[in-house]
Amino acid sequence: MRQRLFEQYYEQYSDAIYKYIFLLVGHKETAEDLTQETFYRGFKHYAKFQEQAQIQTWLRKIARNIVYDYYRRKRIIRFIPFVAQYEPPDMSPIPSEIVEKGEKIASLYKALSQLKLEYREALILRKMEGLSIKETAQILGWSEAKVKNNTARAIQALKKIVGKEVMLDDEGFRAFTK
Amino acid sequence: MTKDLEHSLSEVYDVKRDPELKRASKEQLSKRMSQAKKLKSRAKWHPLFAVITLCTMLFFLILTLPTGDNDEKAIHTSATVSVLVDERPWIQNVLVAETRSEHYFAARNPSLYIGVLDFDWGSDLDWPKSLEIAMQEARPVSRAKWNHEQTDIRDIKIEYYAKNQINELRLKVFYIDQTNLVYMKGMDSGQWYEVRGESAENLQMYRAIRTVDDIVPILFFLGMGSMMLAYLIGLLIRDKNPILKRTKRFINNRHKVITLSVRFLVIGIVLSNLYLLGVVNITVAFLLVTIMFMYPLYMELRYRKEMKCHYIVITQYIIACLYVAVICLLI
Numbered sequence: 001m002r003q004r005l006f007e008q009y010y011e012q013y014s015d016a017i018y019k020y021i022f023l024l025v026g027h028k029e030t031a032e033d034l035t036q037e038t039f040y041r042g043f044k045h046y047a048k049f050q051e052q053a054q055i056q057t058w059l060r061k062i063a064r065n066i067v068y069d070y071y072r073r074k075r076i077i078r079f080i081p082f083v084a085q086y087e088p089p090d091m092s093p094i095p096s097e098i099v100e101k102g103e104k105i106a107s108l109y110k111a112l113s114q115l116k117l118e119y120r121e122a123l124i125l126r127k128m129e130g131l132s133i134k135e136t137a138q139i140l141g142w143s144e145a146k147v148k149n150n151t152a153r154a155i156q157a158l159k160k161i162v163g164k165e166v167m168l169d170d171e172g173f174r175a176f177t178k
Numbered sequence: 179m180t181k182d183l184e185h186s187l188s189e190v191y192d193v194k195r196d197p198e199l200k201r202a203s204k205e206q207l208s209k210r211m212s213q214a215k216k217l218k219s220r221a222k223w224h225p226l227f228a229v230i231t232l233c234t235m236l237f238f239l240i241l242t243l244p245t246g247d248n249d250e251k252a253i254h255t256s257a258t259v260s261v262l263v264d265e266r267p268w269i270q271n272v273l274v275a276e277t278r279s280e281h282y283f284a285a286r287n288p289s290l291y292i293g294v295l296d297f298d299w300g301s302d303l304d305w306p307k308s309l310e311i312a313m314q315e316a317r318p319v320s321r322a323k324w325n326h327e328q329t330d331i332r333d334i335k336i337e338y339y340a341k342n343q344i345n346e347l348r349l350k351v352f353y354i355d356q357t358n359l360v361y362m363k364g365m366d367s368g369q370w371y372e373v374r375g376e377s378a379e380n381l382q383m384y385r386a387i388r389t390v391d392d393i394v395p396i397l398f399f400l401g402m403g404s405m406m407l408a409y410l411i412g413l414l415i416r417d418k419n420p421i422l423k424r425t426k427r428f429i430n431n432r433h434k435v436i437t438l439s440v441r442f443l444v445i446g447i448v449l450s451n452l453y454l455l456g457v458v459n460i461t462v463a464f465l466l467v468t469i470m471f472m473y474p475l476y477m478e479l480r481y482r483k484e485m486k487c488h489y490i491v492i493t494q495y496i497i498a499c500l501y502v503a504v505i506c507l508l509i
Binding site: 003006007010014015018019022023028029032033035036039040043044048095097098101104105108109112123124127128129155158159162 | 183184186187188189190191193194195196199200203204206207208210211212214481
């Protein structure tokens with residue numbers, strides 16, 4: 001019964017969750033794995049879901065925790081000398097899905113990935129997914145004021161990075177800084 | 179922010195997902211879900227709690243059982259004061275407790291009750307002598323007249339040796355303020371006695387024993403010390419687990435209300451026991467401490483185990499048990 005329910009949820013919400021994770025980790029296979037893990041954890045801990053929020057919000061929260069765990073693990077691995085030696089340097093290449101969209105979008109993605117995680121999250125949820133301030137605050141566990149501040153600062157930071165790109169390339173991004 | 183940037187951001191967001199990967203992922207998820215055993219995270223704790231509670235209760239029950247030593251003594255409870263007087267016995271041991279109750283006899287086994295003084299008079303024979311004289315001169319009366327405000331009550335249990343065996347006599351002694359009048363009540367026979375004059379005056383030395391007055395400062399200062407210790411260990415645990423610093427003390431209002439109510443209730447029970455009866459049963463004290471920490475522990479493990487707040491609750495529980503144990507050893 002619960003399994004069927006989660007298979008339905010997967011059909012309904014996995015795309016949005018995948019996009020959210022993808023924009024945070026920047027790797028499609030990892031994003032796919034983490035999306036699967038999100039739904040699995042949701043399935044395992046469904047008893048704890050008290051319907052205080054929508055299921056989608058709850059799943060997003062789980063996804064966020066999983067992404068944080070992923071980054072934490074990555075950070076720990078770097079401290080292990082042997083593993084660090086053979087770990088490829090984190091060059092964060094632009095995914096092919098983004099490259100296909102053209103140079104302008106690729107540069108914007110690159111600028112986005114240079115933002116700190118908190119700003120990226122605020123931008124993804126508020127400006128890309130179009131969630132309300134309240135919903136964003138619920139997912140991120142912030143106050144509404146913090147959501148507003150971080151979104152504004154994220155936009156400023158993004159503009160700044162994009163502006164630098166314009167100085168370097170002098171093509172494509174002039175419109176953003178106007 | 180220009181509309182252009184907003185539009186470009188939405189284009190970035192519009193990532194196409196590989197349908198093959200999605201399908202494979204869904205299949206794997208279904209497999210994992212069907213393999214996952216029935217969730218027992220909630221039920222897991224119930225038997226564990228039941229076992230812990232049962233073990234604790236059994237432990238204290240065993241503790242309260244009479245020991246073989248007592249059986250060997252073959253204590254014989256005598257009915258009246260006259261037995262003690264007639265047989266010219268040899269007083270072996272005296273237990274004294276301060277109380278306010280007319281009916282409850284507080285001078286019980288000192289190893290099981292906090293607040294009972296196992297009286298050792300050493301070489302000072304005035305203590306047993308004064309009791310003997312008072313009992314010799316005690317005059318039976320039908321009913322004593324006294325009121326709580328002007329009366330001090332001491333429970334005295336006398337173990338004496340007579341007819342080749344150890345007997346015991348349980349007396350409740352009522353000291354009437356500003357008079358040389360003392361009433362005694364044999365707890366086994368229910369008979370009242372009246373003692374007046376010099377022998378009543380000699381008996382006043384037992385009135386000077388104030389067990390409750392001695393206990394309360396020890397309870398208070400040792401309690402403060404334990405709370406300080408729990409706080410310091412809590413700081414160490416918080417330092418090792420930073421998540422605790424960001425976690426609220428209570429999960430919700432109900433958790434707060436019940437936890438604090440149980441705490442105040444337990445403190446109230448202990449203090450009122452001490453004030454009215456004069457003694458606190460050690461088993462009850464341990465059980466109350468267990469009850470006090472069971473609910474917070476259950477809530478922490480049930481709702482936010484990952485926050486590790488149960489470390490703090492377990493530490494507090496251990497310190498509270500140690501506190502009771504130290505009190506038992508000291509008093």
